[in-house]
Amino acid sequence: MPRPAPSSVTSRAVAPARGEPVAPRTAPSDGRPAAAPGRPPDCARCRRAVRVPTTDRDRLDDPEAVAGLVVPLLGAADREHCVAVMLDTKHRVLEAITVSVGSLDHTFMSPREILRDALLANAAAVVVAHNHPSGDPEPSRDDERVTRRIVEAGRVVGVEVLDHLVVGGGTWVSLARRGLV
Numbered sequence: 658m659p660r661p662a663p664s665s666v667t668s669r670a671v672a673p674a675r676g677e678p679v680a681p682r683t684a685p686s687d688g689r690p691a692a693a694p695g696r697p698p699d700c701a702r703c704r705r706a707v708r709v710p711t712t713d714r715d716r717l718d719d720p721e722a723v724a725g726l727v728v729p730l731l732g733a734a735d736r737e738h739c740v741a742v743m744l745d746t747k748h749r750v751l752e753a754i755t756v757s758v759g760s761l762d763h764t765f766m767s768p769r770e771i772l773r774d775a776l777l778a779n780a781a782a783v784v785v786a787h788n789h790p791s792g793d794p795e796p797s798r799d800d801e802r803v804t805r806r807i808v809e810a811g812r813v814v815g816v817e818v819l820d821h822l823v824v825g826g827g828t829w830v831s832l833a834r835r836g837l838v
């Protein structure tokens with residue numbers, strides 16, 4: 658687990674309950690370099706929780722809007738990246754976090770990691786996305802299975818999982834549109 662900077666620990670400690678206004682984060686507050694827009698974050702050392710600061714406060718209410726945010730982040734990655742877009746109660750973007758990066762022995766897209774980051778971000782809802790470096794965005798059986806587990810786990814802890822997008826070859830598939838979310 659990455660060690661948050663003291664400032665972010667403080668802001669989490671005083672974070673208001675869900676539903677109250679959340680003070681905007683002055684990202685990046687943790688001193689780490691921000692990822693360049695349109696480029697997946699470099700997480701060779703750290704497998705997860707590379708924060709992608711976003712000033713985008715639009716509502717992400719449909720898959721097209723989500724794709725507009727995550728396709729530039731994931732499109733050029735040569736390994737599988739799982740990104741979770743954290744949203745407030747009005748489905749506006751709080752931040753996007755690279756939760757995990759695929760490797761040979763990966764436990765990719767673990768509901769535990771996604772929901773841990775969502776709770777730490779004080780998110781009311783989350784959209785999950787990952788890429789297929791092969792270029793084929795067709796979700797695998799595993800993708801469908803893990804999506805159901807993430808949705809179910811989100812229900813238990815009170816984080817609404819709105820969608821799961823699979824990105825590949827410059828296009829994407831929405832698992833919500835397929836009725837799996």
Ligand SMILES: [Zn+2]
Binds near residue numbers: 788789796800823
């Ligand atoms: Zn997949």
